Amino acid sequence: MLKRTNKSTAHRKFSPSGALVREPASFELSFPNRGTNKQIEEGMLFMPKFSGNGLIPCVTRDVHSGEVLMLGYMNREALSLTIQTGYAHYWSRSRNQLWHKGERSGQSQPVREILIDDDQYCVLLKVHLTSGASCHVGYRSCFFRRLERGDDRTAFRASLSGAQQGVRPLQGIRWAGA
Amino acid sequence: MLKRTNKSTAHRKFSPSGALVREPASFELSFPNRGTNKQIEEGMLFMPKFSGNGLIPCVTRDVHSGEVLMLGYMNREALSLTIQTGYAHYWSRSRNQLWHKGERSGQSQPVREILIDDDQYCVLLKVHLTSGASCHVGYRSCFFRRLERGDDRTAFRASLSGAQQGVRPLQGIRWAGA
Numbered sequence: 547m548l549k550r551t552n553k554s555t556a557h558r559k560f561s562p563s564g565a566l567v568r569e570p571a572s573f574e575l576s577f578p579n580r581g582t583n584k585q586i587e588e589g590m591l592f593m594p595k596f597s598g599n600g601l602i603p604c605v606t607r608d609v610h611s612g613e614v615l616m617l618g619y620m621n622r623e624a625l626s627l628t629i630q631t632g633y634a635h636y637w638s639r640s641r642n643q644l645w646h647k648g649e650r651s652g653q654s655q656p657v658r659e660i661l662i663d664d665d666q667y668c669v670l671l672k673v674h675l676t677s678g679a680s681c682h683v684g685y686r687s688c689f690f691r692r693l694e695r696g697d698d699r700t701a702f703r704a705s706l707s708g709a710q711q712g713v714r715p716l717q718g719i720r721w722a723g724a
Numbered sequence: 725m726l727k728r729t730n731k732s733t734a735h736r737k738f739s740p741s742g743a744l745v746r747e748p749a750s751f752e753l754s755f756p757n758r759g760t761n762k763q764i765e766e767g768m769l770f771m772p773k774f775s776g777n778g779l780i781p782c783v784t785r786d787v788h789s790g791e792v793l794m795l796g797y798m799n800r801e802a803l804s805l806t807i808q809t810g811y812a813h814y815w816s817r818s819r820n821q822l823w824h825k826g827e828r829s830g831q832s833q834p835v836r837e838i839l840i841d842d843d844q845y846c847v848l849l850k851v852h853l854t855s856g857a858s859c860h861v862g863y864r865s866c867f868f869r870r871l872e873r874g875d876d877r878t879a880f881r882a883s884l885s886g887a888q889q890g891v892r893p894l895q896g897i898r899w900a901g902a
Binding site for chain 2: 554586588590592603605607611613616617645659660661662663664665667668670681682683685688689690691692693709714
């Protein structure tokens with residue numbers, strides 16, 4: 547089930563002097579091939595779908611508060627490392643490299659549960675938040691702004707201090723609401 | 725801010741006899757153009773990013789339990805209709821058409837809050853679940869299966885009855901865990 551791979555260069559880093567630092571080759575799991583719709587949707591085998599760009603989306607939530615922290619993306623290596631190490635790894639689309647969440651920021655995400663949705667197109671991680679923040683802007687969740695609703699501009703205002711969660715009202719589009 | 729559009733054909737349907745049924749043209753909001761990184765990440769304007777395929781991902785959670793129900797996708801029309809009507813609309817990638825959630829299944833999702841993440845690449849809806857289920861397989865959440873952890877095959881088993889939430893263990897990949 548485990549195979550050593552050296553196809554990916556995502557784990558390569560350069561030292562400050564510019565020399566290539568060769569890190570240990572990563573492990574990549576061999577995920578089962580996709581089956582029939584019934585096997586995928588109701589079966590008991592983990593058959594994650596990596597789309598054309600090799601990525602699967604991943605919703606990450608706080609295991610304690612239930613708060614949704616972020617939407618990330620994983621390639622096979624990132625998902626393998628998450629499963630094997632118990633720490634969240636993603637594929638950074640902006641930096642185009644493997645991203646061990648918290649490696650630089652200290653905002654690591656020890657994983658408590660790994661779930662998959664019905665068509666196995668999306669992973670859900672429940673993580674323990676080790677620092678006060680998960681979002682690089684400084685909030686606990688990346689979802690720190692919400693649309694205003696109707697005419698009450700103050701309805702969704704909330705206090706905001708440091709890394710504490712505050713939800714700010716967004717302007718530009720008014721939400722009629724339900 | 726509102727413009728009537730007839731560019732989209734997503735709202736067109738065919739009757740059983742094959743005749744084109746012309747439904748009222750939908751409304752589409754004019755979302756602001758994307759700004760600088762600082763405006764996008766820390767500003768107060770709603771500037772959702774629709775990717776190359778015209779879609780933005782949307783995480784939907786139960787406003788009461790906090791449970792993550794599904795990951796969907798929205799085009800401009802679906803997001804506009806969600807904002808304007810207060811009911812969740814998505815773009816169905818499998819059927820390639822606008823999807824008013826619950827229109828057929830009765831599993832509609834009245835929206836209580838609409839949030840956006842830091843880079844405005846993902847929408848978060850908090851919805852009130854009107855029926856016992858959100859997932860077409862019959863579960864409350866689409867994330868009804870989770871990976872087993874280590875050697876304890878029974879650790880994550882849960883009871884399962886009807887539309888009630890049960891989380892089933894997945895086999896095939898063993899999770900080392902944290």
